[in-house]
Amino acid sequence: MAIKFERVSYQYQSIDKRGYLAIEDVTLSIxxxxxxxxxxxxxxxxxxxxxxxxxxxxxPTEGRMNLFGIKIDKDTKRQKKVKLNPIRKQVGLVFQFPEYQLFEETVQKDIIFGPRNFGVSEAEAIKRAKEVIKVVGLDESYLKRSPFNLSGGEKKRVSIAGILAMEPDILILDEPTSGLDPMGRNALLKVFNDIHEKLNKTVLIITHDMNTVYEYAKRVLVMREGVLVYDGDPLQLFSRRNIENWNLETPEILKLQKALQSKFNIEIDNYPRSKKALFEAVKEGVKQ
Amino acid sequence: MKNIVIGRYVPGKGFLYTLDPRTKIIALLLLMAGTFIIDELIHMVVAIAMIGIILLIGKISIRRVYLGLRPLLFLLIFTFAFQILFNTQGELLYEMPLYYSPLTIGLVALVVVTWMLTKKYIRFKLIYFLIMVALSLFIFSTLNEPFVFGQGAFTVYEDALQMALFIMLRLIIIVTLSTILTITTKPTDLNLGLESVLKPLKIVRVNTEEIAMIISIALRYIPTLLDEANKIMLAQASRGVDFQEGKLKEKVMQIVSLLVPMFIISFKRSDELANAMEARSFVPGQPRTRLHQLVWKTLDTLVIIFAIGFLFGSIYIRVMV
Known part of the structure; x- marks a missing residue:
């Protein structure tokens, strides 16, 4: 396992000493x-x-983790021996707001910033930039533009390209589709799915969109008040009755399935993954 | 970055918290003026005793005040050492011979090297540093070996000691007073008070309301911007920027990668804030009413009388005694 958490807790420090426990006792492996x-x-x-x-x-302020063989606990920060930088090449993290990372004059310079920091040659980095800009759905002409004159969605794509160019083993995206139009969102999700399927990489996406969870994810993690309350298959998650207790919504496809079921009074094969599967299931149901 | 104590409000109880901010600002100015007028060590000691009593009545922990003083520790020690070393007026109080020989210089160099190597692991750096300085002086003064290069002396004169203590106490009083003000007054109250105190400047056409508004916005956004800076650092760190290491050229790049997003975000934020204020009908220069009015109480009058008394007392002592 590349990422391993063992009873990890993290407490934010604040003036009134007590601090705020952001995550509590999380154990998981990826x-x-x-x-x-x-x-x-x-x-x-x-x-x-x-x-x-x-x-x-x-x-972590409590507990241990193991990231690509590097052991980290609450004492790691004080020991300067442990090099954390290499981990960041292997685990690429895209932040929610692209404004936090864009700073160069041109998009190209911004994209090669990450790889250059990890010792990739300039020529190689530029080659990667030309590839990844297409991967995120923009064309090469963007490379010469200033990142600050782009629209919100374009900025987002550039910031994702900047991480992709580092060629991480694990790609983590914090709400990558927020602020995008539905078309752009679907296109980007396809990109992540391609990265996952074609390059066999691990992709982790933070999202509020249950449809994304249901259609793409093979595994879902649910956090609630700092505690990891669910780690497993999305199908099982949505077949549980009490997801409303966790303030989660039912995906559109499942809502549609339920509506069809009650309206036409037919049996539909449980939990189809996509619209196509639902359509097939309805056909089956009608035949019977 | 989050441990900046100067200028931070600490919630609490005590009479200093119930005072009107105007009172506190005016009293601070009067007391500071008084402190600058005092010119004798013994009177300064009395003044600091009074500050101590204020702290005691106001129930403000000494620790808080110390935290406010800590950034100035270096300055305090530096002025103290400077006076002791270079002021040679008054009576000679103490003399210590110093022997500069290869042996002693070598040993002191060893002490310095040990200090450099071990300071990382010591918690009480300041005490450790003082111990090391004392050790060096001890080495210089006791090892009277034959291969002597030369001889000097470490001397302490009466005036030097007095001056050093005097300046130290004055600095401590001033910083303590301002720390009391910021610890016990919310930034918004402080701003209200400032606006009120600056009002007379309106006669000379200074727009005090605008100044107050600017200050209050600036104060309001300090934590927000710190938070933002922290997030930018994390975002750049995840692109391989190692803020702990790097040569000069890399350091410059690291700072640029931090500053540019910082500026862009600040401009964007100020734009948004301006729009939000206009959307709520803020018109610059128009007279505005306040939700919380400042109320002047008897206690405020008493405190002002005390502060004026302190000022006139110190003037009296300076002129008459």
């Missing part, structure tokens, strides 16, 4: 390849804090 995970939960449930542990931006 493979270095072939996973497609979504992380869901209400705002303030500790999702962002959790993923910031995964590339060692934050170190």
């Amino acid at each position: 493979a270095g390849e072939g996973e497609f995970i979504t992380l869901i939960g209400e705002t303030g449930s500790g999702k962002s804090t959790l993923v910031q542990h995964m590339n060692a931006l934050l170190q």
Whole structure:
């Protein structure tokens, strides 16, 4: 396992000493390849804090983690021997707001910033930039533009390209589709799915969109008030009755299935994954 | 970054918290003026005793005040050492011979090297540093070996000691007073008080309301911007920027990668804030009413009388005694 958390807790420090426990007693492991995970939960449930542990931006205040063989616990920060930087090459983390990372004059310079920091040659980095800009759905002409004159969605894509160019083993995205139009959102989700399927990489997405969770994810993590309350198959999650207790919504396809079921009074094969599967299931149901 | 104590409000109880901010600002100015007028060590000691009593009555922990003083510790020690070393007026109080020989210089160099190597692991750096300085002086003064290069002396004169203590106490009083003000007054109250105190400047056409508004916005956004800076650092760190290491050229790049997003975000934020204020019908220069009015109480009058008394007392002592 590439990422391993053992009873990890993290407490934010504040003036009044008590601090704020952002994540509590989280134990999980994530493979270095072939996973497609979504992380869901209400705002303030500790999702962002959790993923910031995964590339060692934050170190646990309680518990241990093991990231690509590097052991990290609450004492790691004081020992300067442990190099955390290499972990960040292997685990690429895209932040929610692209404004936090764009700073160069041109998009190209911004994209090669990450790879250059990890010792990739300039020529190689530029070659990668030309590839990844297409991967995120923009064309090469964008490379010469200033990142600050782009629209919100374009900025987002550029910031994702900047991480993709580092060629991480595990790609983590904090709400990558927020602020995008539905077309752009679907296109980007396809990109992540391609990265996962074709390159066999692990992708972890923080999202509030249950349709994304249901259609793409092979595994889903649910955070609630800092505690990891569910880790497993999305089908099982949505077949549970009490997801409303966790303030989660039912995906559109399942709503549609339920509506069809009650309206036409037919049996439909449980939990179809996509619209196409639902359509097939309805056909089956009608035949019977 | 989050441990900046100067200028931070600490919730609490005690009479200093119930005072009107105007009172506190005016009293602070009067007391500071008084402190600058005092010119004798013994009177300064009395003044600091009074400050101590204020702290005691106001139930403000000494620890808080110390935290406010800590950034100035270096300055305090530096002025103290400077006076002791270079002021040679008054009576000679103490003399210690110093022997500069290869042996002593070598040993002191060893002490310095040990200090450099071990300071990382010591918690009480300041005490450790002082111990090391004392050890060096001890080495210089006791090892009277034959291969002597030369001889000097470490001397302490009466005036030097007095001056050093005097300046130290004055600095401590001034910083303590301002720390009391910021610890016990919310930034918004402080701003209200400032606006009120600056009102007379309106006669000379200074727009005090605007100044107050600017200050209050600036104060309001300090934590927000700190938070933002922290997030930018994390975002850049996840792109391989190692803020702990790097040569000069890399350091410059790291700072640029931090500052540019910082500026862009600040401009964007100020734009948004301006729109939000206009959307709620803020018109610059128009007279505005306040939700919380400042109320002047008897206690405020008493405190002002005390402060004026302190000022006139110190003037009286300076002129008459």
